[in-house]
Amino acid sequence: MAEKHQKGFLLFNRVCPVGLTWVLDNFFRRWIHNPRKIFNGLVKEGMTVLDVGCGPGVFSIAMADMVGKSGKVIAADLQDGMLEKVKSKLNESNKAIIKLHKCGEDKIGVNEKVDFVLVFYVLHEVPSQEGFLREIKSILKPGGLILIIEPNFHVGKKAFEESIATAISMGFKCEKGPKVFGSRAIILRVLSF
Template sequence: METKKKRQMVCPVQMAGLLDNRLRRLIQNPKKLLEPYIQDGMTILDVGCGPGFFSIEMAKMLTHTGKVIAADLQEGMLDIVKRKILGTELEARIELHKCAEDKIGISEKVDFVIAFYMVHEVSNQESLFRELKSILKPNGKIYIIEPKFHVSKNSFEKMKDKTTELGFQIAETPKFVFSRAVVLTIN
């Protein structure tokens, strides 16, 4: 019963087209949003990657070395990313990873994590943050962006408080249209 409840909270594969379109690119431009954080050679985790809106753009920013781990709970979302990158140079820079219901499940250390509009979908956020902390390299960053229409200011503040209790430090609180955002590092 609980599994059904969790799955209902996750944006369904049928909505993937709404997550990757021209209007969204104007409002939530991946290059503008992420370029200050991405450097060649990085290992990047896009947790809850959906149809690859950010994964593909970050992989393009890695011009010589590095990779993006596009992780999602839904095989259908990963299939969409796979179709988009099939036969392109991005295929070598994007690693697809299916998460378990309650765990990302990667052991590789990463330099940067983006969690875009997905933390509110996770039932055990403390567990998520503990796992992210365990895979983040020293000086690594986690960029969390949550939608104002799903996450109240109070809920977002509680989430930030939980991250600091777990040993994260707030590096920045970027302003982002229709959203609440924070960039975390490890203390």
């Protein structure tokens, strides 16, 4: 399932390079992928949220506004260069809310429990989707949610359905995700530990 998808991934070396962050972080992206619309009802004040594969931090910064001073955002990425980009955006109002975290090659490595995990344009890049989702499951508080969003142009319907099947086999309940331009989205809720 996820392994088949994986082969394509390895062939094309899919980890998004730091030099391409302008594609992810620009006015147009923030307009078509308006964080307030996408996370409406999912991210609330006081929550602890994990933005795994945060890249340049477009959504970490936005979620910091939404969780407010009583909440926390863990901006996690494999690449130091991405975390540097997020760091450069921290200001007086969000620097106490956003915690930067460096992931390992095949381990996210976050030790605290979170209410919500964002996996935006990341799942198709990870070495093992099952291992990645299993670790996220262990990081989530009971009743916690994962929002997975994948780009249509990289991830076909079949590959996305295979990822969903993997999640279901691991005890996640799938719920309809928000509408996200040019993307496939799904919400996973933890059913069993």
